[in-house]
Amino acid sequence: MEFFDDxxxxxxSEVKVGRSWKPDELRIxxxxxxxxxxxxxTCGNLKLRDRFPVLxxxxxxxxxxxxxxxxxxxxVILLVTLLFMFMFVRFVLxxxxxxxxxxxHECKEQAELFPNPERIDKVEESMNxxxxxxxxxxxxxxxxxxxxxxxxxxxxxxxxVGLMYKHRMAxxxxxxxxxxxxxxxxxxxxxxxxxxxxxxxxxxxxxxEKRRARNRERNHVMxxxxxxxxxxxxxxxxxxPSVDIEKIRYHKKTRGHHENIC
Amino acid sequence: xWETGSFFRYLLYQRGNPQQRIFLPNFWLKxxxxxxxxxxxxxxxxxxxxxxxxxxxxxxxxxxxxxxxxIRTVVAMGKTKQDELKGYVTKExxxxxxxxxxxxxQEFEFPDLFPKDDxxxxxxxxxxxxxxxxxxxxxxxxxxxxGMPGWYSY
Amino acid sequence: MGRxxxxxxxxxxxxxxxxxxxxKYEQEYTETPQYPPILDTSYEAxxxxxxxxxxxxxxxxxxxxxxxxxxxxxxxxGWKCIMLSEDxxxxxxxxxxxxxxxxxxxxxxxxxxxxxxLEEESNRLLEHVKPxxxxxxxxxxxxxxxxxxxxxxEEVLVDKLDNIIGSSxxxxxxxxxxxxxxxxxxxxLKCQVDTDPRVESFWCVGGMNPHTFLRRQREKVPWLKDAxxxxxxxxxxYLGAPMMHLRHELPLPAVLQMRESESPAVDVPFFRYDPxxxxxxxxxxxxxxxxxxxxxxxxxxxxxxxxxxxxxxxxLLQYGEEDRAEALHAQxxxxxxxxxxxxxxxxxxxxxxxxxxxxxxxxxxxNGKLWSFYVYQLNTTLxxxxxxxxxxxxxxxxxxxxxxxxxxxxxxxxxxxxxxxLKYLLKFYLNAPKVREGVEMKPYLGDMEKHIADxxxxxxxxxxxxxxxxxxxxxxxxxxxxxxxxxxxxxxIRHQTRPxxxxxxxxxxxxxxxxxRRYDEHVPRYIPKKFRDVNxxxxxxxxxxxx
Numbered sequence: 001m002e003f004f005d006d007x008x009x010x011x012x013s014e015v016k017v018g019r020s021w022k023p024d025e026l027r028i029x030x031x032x033x034x035x036x037x038x039x040x041x042t043c044g045n046l047k048l049r050d051r052f053p054v055l056x057x058x059x060x061x062x063x064x065x066x067x068x069x070x071x072x073x074x075x076v077i078l079l080v081t082l083l084f085m086f087m088f089v090r091f092v093l094x095x096x097x098x099x100x101x102x103x104x105h106e107c108k109e110q111a112e113l114f115p116n117p118e119r120i121d122k123v124e125e126s127m128n129x130x131x132x133x134x135x136x137x138x139x140x141x142x143x144x145x146x147x148x149x150x151x152x153x154x155x156x157x158x159x160x161v162g163l164m165y166k167h168r169m170a171x172x173x174x175x176x177x178x179x180x181x182x183x184x185x186x187x188x189x190x191x192x193x194x195x196x197x198x199x200x201x202x203x204x205x206x207x208x209e210k211r212r213a214r215n216r217e218r219n220h221v222m223x224x225x226x227x228x229x230x231x232x233x234x235x236x237x238x239x240x241p242s243v244d245i246e247k248i249r250y251h252k253k254t255r256g257h258h259e260n261i262c
Numbered sequence: 263x264w265e266t267g268s269f270f271r272y273l274l275y276q277r278g279n280p281q282q283r284i285f286l287p288n289f290w291l292k293x294x295x296x297x298x299x300x301x302x303x304x305x306x307x308x309x310x311x312x313x314x315x316x317x318x319x320x321x322x323x324x325x326x327x328x329x330x331x332x333i334r335t336v337v338a339m340g341k342t343k344q345d346e347l348k349g350y351v352t353k354e355x356x357x358x359x360x361x362x363x364x365x366x367x368q369e370f371e372f373p374d375l376f377p378k379d380d381x382x383x384x385x386x387x388x389x390x391x392x393x394x395x396x397x398x399x400x401x402x403x404x405x406x407x408x409g410m411p412g413w414y415s416y
Numbered sequence: 417m418g419r420x421x422x423x424x425x426x427x428x429x430x431x432x433x434x435x436x437x438x439x440k441y442e443q444e445y446t447e448t449p450q451y452p453p454i455l456d457t458s459y460e461a462x463x464x465x466x467x468x469x470x471x472x473x474x475x476x477x478x479x480x481x482x483x484x485x486x487x488x489x490x491x492x493x494g495w496k497c498i499m500l501s502e503d504x505x506x507x508x509x510x511x512x513x514x515x516x517x518x519x520x521x522x523x524x525x526x527x528x529x530x531x532x533x534l535e536e537e538s539n540r541l542l543e544h545v546k547p548x549x550x551x552x553x554x555x556x557x558x559x560x561x562x563x564x565x566x567x568x569x570e571e572v573l574v575d576k577l578d579n580i581i582g583s584s585x586x587x588x589x590x591x592x593x594x595x596x597x598x599x600x601x602x603x604x605l606k607c608q609v610d611t612d613p614r615v616e617s618f619w620c621v622g623g624m625n626p627h628t629f630l631r632r633q634r635e636k637v638p639w640l641k642d643a644x645x646x647x648x649x650x651x652x653x654y655l656g657a658p659m660m661h662l663r664h665e666l667p668l669p670a671v672l673q674m675r676e677s678e679s680p681a682v683d684v685p686f687f688r689y690d691p692x693x694x695x696x697x698x699x700x701x702x703x704x705x706x707x708x709x710x711x712x713x714x715x716x717x718x719x720x721x722x723x724x725x726x727x728x729x730x731x732l733l734q735y736g737e738e739d740r741a742e743a744l745h746a747q748x749x750x751x752x753x754x755x756x757x758x759x760x761x762x763x764x765x766x767x768x769x770x771x772x773x774x775x776x777x778x779x780x781x782x783n784g785k786l787w788s789f790y791v792y793q794l795n796t797t798l799x800x801x802x803x804x805x806x807x808x809x810x811x812x813x814x815x816x817x818x819x820x821x822x823x824x825x826x827x828x829x830x831x832x833x834x835x836x837x838l839k840y841l842l843k844f845y846l847n848a849p850k851v852r853e854g855v856e857m858k859p860y861l862g863d864m865e866k867h868i869a870d871x872x873x874x875x876x877x878x879x880x881x882x883x884x885x886x887x888x889x890x891x892x893x894x895x896x897x898x899x900x901x902x903x904x905x906x907x908x909i910r911h912q913t914r915p916x917x918x919x920x921x922x923x924x925x926x927x928x929x930x931x932x933r934r935y936d937e938h939v940p941r942y943i944p945k946k947f948r949d950v951n952x953x954x955x956x957x958x959x960x961x962x963x
Contacts, residue, residue, distance in 0.1 A: 334695060
């Protein structure tokens, strides 16, 4: 019955819940997390069915690793503790999300209103936050142990028409040189004449856009100088670093009408 | 150490195979009212499309502590809908339906989540009557001046 | 055959073939007015009458093959049937097996001929046979090389190996028992032994829930709305795979009288769900009833059949012990019923025409080490429509749990040999078939024509023989059933987005339902001009002799 909401919420038009967990709350140290997670969950939006397993997991984790206390072991303890904790928190979130999805589906089937649909978003947000925190820890651990981040590796690759893009690398059973299917899927035409032509025009377009932006900014500054003769030029220099103030200072366009009234 | 990220990917090779482990799984699953008439020990779920039968079994056994005997899955096509004015057809996402068999003797009946509340029905009916009455009064008041907007009073 | 067009058929079908000849004056009038009977004209009653008419027609057909042919006549592509096989039995399906075969399950222990007369005889013969059997077991389990049996498969599957060992042991055991017992039991001299026979049966069961698709269709039709949940008939096709069976000219004596199965103590669980929800699947195919030999064979009654149990290795551990035992019972029920029903069909009965006397068979499921024994008595084949609840008769099955023949084989000796298991086997072999006194064995078959081979008209006999064999070859029809593609379902059926396209596909035409096409709805074979009969030179197409 964990797939259904509390019986008292059945058929209600409103279910009151708290906010989602913030990354900072999830990021706090282990002892505090114990306390905090328990507290948060009970007063927050999620009903922690049983608070004790958190402590249990924690104790178990410490017991497993307290035979040697070195820096590595401490990091492992910390990590495993947090992992268990996060897993448990994640399970709570998963159950909560499944429950909400079940209720939402049934409401849709019965043509009823699903009360407070933002609950799903809150759980989703908590999950994302949890994931960011776990990712941070993971990265720190990997940097400590291996000197790498442990994330999925990314490389820059030339695409089909010769433009570069970020490619998330994946494992393959067949090496790239033998993998006909991979070669077909990632075929590049970047070296062809058409692509070269395209790239030339594309770069020209980018350059023109850039030049226009520069001119626009310069004209804007000139307009400002024209309208406000007592402008603080130092501030302008700071705000528009691309504009050469000295060069446009005596330009025709910067001269206001106030100077040739006579 | 673990695979994070929005979409879980199984590693092709891991030292000491097989030890596929997922920490922080991104799978969802929802319990739905049974579509077919079936024995009381069969439960119907809709699960995320990436889940395999083994995933479903582990998910239910490890997280929910539900004993699972057998699982049959089918990928169901999403419903299609046609726009009334423009006439284009749209389709909902496909979903994976899992029929999970519990051990014999165990029964599950999908509960009625929307119990009929007589009080609420009564109050709704009352409000409806009131609205009707007010509208009738309004019609009575304005029948002499057709076409005049309701907010105009003299 | 390619000439067949639905449009042409619909025109032909519209024409009435009834010719009314005016009555003569003296026939027209009688002394007392004779009224036709007043019939119920409701939809259900008319449907029932049509079905009954068909069943009467089946009963009246003279030969066995024509009766079997006629069951498939209403459907060109065959009936949609639930496929039952011996080696895939879903979880918790014993009650289903009992319902679809209307079988009561009991214990074999105190069954009368097996615990009385046959017991004494088997006790006497046990010591005589035992050393031979032990020797065969030692040879098969210890000394015989199995490598060549599965040389082609790199991966040796446990269930395959189990089947291979099982069948070789059964061959040995059968050889030993036939050799040793035939002097004491002369009926064994006359019996036929078949290895890997083709056993298939096809029957109709009522009282099942309509499947979800049908229920929703009915709910859409205003006049069927109230009857949306009315139970329906389902067709079942069993495909057996026995490793060996023995058959004889005479049937085994009935264990109980037929009317004893009508007592209220004999009960059968009612399984009303669609079989697909517990893991069976359906397919559209022509139904076949074949007990391992063609109609007309002299030995047409089964004595004993052996079945594999390799599939037990494939069952998941989560199913548990209780389900293991039940799966064996279900396998035995299907195997026994699936063999007896075609035997009954060869006697002229069918799933719509009930038996007038019982038939009995004995079933053994084994892998050489583990043995289960079953005795099955077929009392009724009438399961369609409301007969599932109203038919007083039941089929009876008596079985044992799985028994170990021996514990182990060590140092060339069999350890812990279980005599009871061998005794069951001896009893099965010693159970002699007898002539049924005062029973007409083939009441629904013709006096002279009992099989196609008895038909005197050459052309008709040859045509029927060829067509029957073709039907029973289980080949797909030469024009495959059409398929609705996914894009058509979305853009043509669910949403009519292509109104200007020519309507050519069957689902776009009126009165065209390929799955409802009758077996004989096709253009007969064309006769080229030079082969035509001189007297009938205008006859373009060959005659057909459908039953």
